[in-house]
Amino acid sequence: MVLLVLATVLAVHPAATGVEPSIPTLVAARDLSLGTSLAPGDLRVVDVPAPLRPNGAMDSPDNALGRPLAGAVRAGEALTDARLVGGRPTAPGTATVPVRLADPGIAGLLQAGTKVGVVTTGTEHPVPPVANSDHADDLDTATVLTVLPSAEREQDGPLVLLSVPLASATALASASLGQPVTVTLR
Numbered sequence: 001m002v003l004l005v006l007a008t009v010l011a012v013h014p015a016a017t018g019v020e021p022s023i024p025t026l027v028a029a030r031d032l033s034l035g036t037s038l039a040p041g042d043l044r045v046v047d048v049p050a051p052l053r054p055n056g057a058m059d060s061p062d063n064a065l066g067r068p069l070a071g072a073v074r075a076g077e078a079l080t081d082a083r084l085v086g087g088r089p090t091a092p093g094t095a096t097v098p099v100r101l102a103d104p105g106i107a108g109l110l111q112a113g114t115k116v117g118v119v120t121t122g123t124e125h126p127v128p129p130v131a132n133s134d135h136a137d138d139l140d141t142a143t144v145l146t147v148l149p150s151a152e153r154e155q156d157g158p159l160v161l162l163s164v165p166l167a168s169a170t171a172l173a174s175a176s177l178g179q180p181v182t183v184t185l186r
Contacts, residue, residue, distance in 0.1 A: 021049070022047035023048055024046070024059045025078050026058040027046050027079065028076065028079060029043055031074055034148075035069060035148040036068065037066055037068050038061075038067055039066075040065065043065075045060065056080035068085045068146075069083060070146040071112060094163045094165055094166060095166050099160050100181070101183065102121075103182060106182060107157060112145060115142070117184035118182075121179055142162040144161070
């Protein structure tokens with residue numbers, strides 16, 4: 001009878017045996033900086049106990065290779081869809097607009113999720129107020145998605161990806177081509 005009860009307990013609670021089910025999970029093979037385009041040597045797949053695996057964790061490098069990181073990642077850290085640029089769509093009714101700031105130093109103050117006001121100096125291509133669907137009363141707010149490091153030409157500065165309403169996206173993108181753009185921190 002004791003053996004029957006023990007067998008039932010072990011069948012219902014397999015963790016009691018000391019063996020937890022694990023799931024293949026994609027992790028960083030080394031420390032990686034913001035904006036790194038992922039290559040095969042940057043990634044590895046490890047088995048992670050199911051209760052410790054984060055939501056959105058990837059299980060294979062197939063959907064990660066070549067995509068830039070939205071933030072720094074430590075060696076062994078699980079890669080989720082939210083850690084990659086383009087890993088999640090912007091909110092409904094918004095678009096992603098890349099801009100280079102007039103003062104590249106300001107980009108160092110920004111991180112994913114920072115709310116900013118967008119400011120241009122010219123009137124040739126006026127930019128309508130940038131609205132944020134989460135804060136309807138805050139009519140000039142955009143959300144930073146990520147800051148990508150400078151390209152080959154250092155004078156260009158980092159590229160800031162902003163989530164803005166569709167109504168403002170084209171005007172902001174157009175204005176940023178011909179006039180300085182900066183942001184105010186919220």
